[in-house]
Amino acid sequence: MAPTTTLTTGNKDGGVENKKNEKKANLLDSHSIKHVLDESASQIVMRKGFVEDVRLSNARLGLGSVIIVIALVAQFYNKKFPGNRDFLLGCILLYVVFNIVLQLIGITKEKNAILFTYPLQGSLNSTGLVISSKLPRFSDLYTITVSSADPSSVSANKPVNFTKSVTKWFTKDGILVEGLFWKDVERLIDDYTGDRKTK
Known part of the structure; x- marks a missing residue:
């Protein structure tokens, strides 16, 4: 019987990852590509020791819950129209x-x-950090930015970013070569925090 081969991709340490851990995107769908890259970027940041701040997400969930409760109360109020006008x-x-x-939070805070x-x-x-990204529709140029969660703070650094074609990180089958993407994102974080200058 002929031996079987398994496609592998490089990881941070220069080793290999099993096919089960591969991240695959539909190269014809920019949303799919962005989702895979955003997910990987978030994992890279947290592996650098940063802890996710979910307070804004929780606030949005809380507001969403309040909106649902208001709608339900209005729907099932025990008086009929016009008594409940x-x-x-x-x-x-x-x-x-x-x-x-809720919309203002998304526009002004989350962007x-x-x-x-x-x-x-x-x-x-x-x-803390804010990691943001853009991948315009019908474009292969992915931009990722690292900035301060509080730009008005005296300890806030100047935002840093890079733009690169997604073709640099994906195989022709749509599999993300995480080792390459890891190096680029990690370099960007080091640029922001000043670790590269220190080293």
Whole structure:
């Protein structure tokens, strides 16, 4: 019987990863490509020792829950129209206000962010990181940015980013070569934190 071969890709340590751990994207779908790269970038940042800050996500979930409760209360209120007219108007107003707040959080805080972190433990920097990315539709150019979670802080560093074609990280079958992507993202984080200069 002829021996079987398994496709492998490099990992951070220059070793190999089993086919089960491969990350594959549909190269004809920019959303699929971005999802794979964003997921990998988040993992790389956390493996560098950063801890994810989920406070903003929790706030959005909380607001979403409030919006759902308002809608349910308005739907099942025990008075019928027109007796519940004022109550329904109040619910509609609250529904609109909370939805606007939710949208403002997405526009002003999240933007293109894929990950928020706490400050690195033991670091002199008192702010965490915001990792954001862009991959325009019908484009192969992926941009990833590392910036401060609190730009107004005196310890905030200048944002750093790079733009590169996704063809540099994927095989023709759509498999992410994590070793190459790891090096690029890790280099960017080191540029932001100043580790490369220190070294």
